[in-house]
Amino acid sequence: xxxxxxxxxxxxxxxxxxxxxxxxxxxxxxxxxxxxxxxxxxxxxxxxxxxxxxxxxxxxxxxxxxxxxxxxxxxxxxxxxxxxxxxxxxxxxxxxxxxxxxxxxxxxxxxxxxx
Amino acid sequence: xxxxxxxxxxxxxxxxxxxxxxxxxxxxxxxxxxxxxxxxxxxxxxxxxxxxxxxxxxxxxxxxxxxxxxxxxxxxxxxxxxxxxxxxxxxxxxxxxxxxxxxxxxxxxxxxxx
Numbered sequence: 001x002x003x004x005x006x007x008x009x010x011x012x013x014x015x016x017x018x019x020x021x022x023x024x025x026x027x028x029x030x031x032x033x034x035x036x037x038x039x040x041x042x043x044x045x046x047x048x049x050x051x052x053x054x055x056x057x058x059x060x061x062x063x064x065x066x067x068x069x070x071x072x073x074x075x076x077x078x079x080x081x082x083x084x085x086x087x088x089x090x091x092x093x094x095x096x097x098x099x100x101x102x103x104x105x106x107x108x109x110x111x112x113x114x115x
Numbered sequence: 116x117x118x119x120x121x122x123x124x125x126x127x128x129x130x131x132x133x134x135x136x137x138x139x140x141x142x143x144x145x146x147x148x149x150x151x152x153x154x155x156x157x158x159x160x161x162x163x164x165x166x167x168x169x170x171x172x173x174x175x176x177x178x179x180x181x182x183x184x185x186x187x188x189x190x191x192x193x194x195x196x197x198x199x200x201x202x203x204x205x206x207x208x209x210x211x212x213x214x215x216x217x218x219x220x221x222x223x224x225x226x227x228x229x
Contacts, residue, residue, distance in 0.1 A: 004158075033215055042119070042205070042219040058216070092159070100166070102147050102209035102217055106159040 002027050002097055004107035012113045013083055020079045021110045023093035028073035031096040033104060034066070038089045046091075049076040083114045117142050119208050121220035128196050129228045136191040136223050138206030147209040148189040149217070150180055154202045162204070165189065176200070198229045 003026040013019050023032065032049040047055040047068055055068035070076045080087050090111050094104040122137040140146060148165040163174025170182040180191045191204060206220040 042221045101215040108158040
């Protein structure tokens with residue numbers, strides 16, 4: 001397994017601002033992912049963070065709203081831009097350690113509240 | 116649309132009771148199946164997984180799950196729960212080996228009374 005950390009663990013932000021969430025892994029991984037868990041809902045994949053190329057976004061998520069960086073094999077960031085109260089969620093990063101991209105291990109999450 | 120259903124929102128059991136949490140998925144093709152657990156104050160942990168082979172999968176802490184293809188189900192079981200099993204349990208499905216995408220159920224909160 002891997003040790004995955006996220007910063008910040010929680011934040012309260014005002015609408016219209018942006019927040020960047022960091023995800024750090026203690027070993028090199030090829031695939032990293034970002035999920036959102038809205039209150040009372042299940043986890044939903046936002047995008048796959050690819051090292052050396054642009055992120056791949058799922059339907060309903062766009063780069064302008066959720067820009068992602070993946071500068072190396074142990075680190076990624078997700079920015080939630082121009083926030084509104086509807087963005088209040090838990091944001092989680094995950095990594096795939098083996099060749100199966102769907103066998104994923106999750107970080108502790110970032111709880112975001114937008115006022 | 117591909118989806119995952121967990122039928123029980125909140126289950127309350129006494130210690131030593133048997134547990135079965137339901138999970139159904141919507142697609143009849145190749146699937147990869149997972150159960151995750153989130154203990155209070157902790158992050159999601161992989162409890163068990165199924166890719167192929169024996170449909171009865173054993174995971175950590177005495178949990179097991181059975182893949183029944185004809186019922187599109189992957190129910191989680193434990194013969195005798197403990198207070199320390201109090202947590203939220205999430206079923207997740209990857210459809211057809213599609214790159215990375217896990218579809219999660221809404222989760223089942225399990226409360227075990229001592």
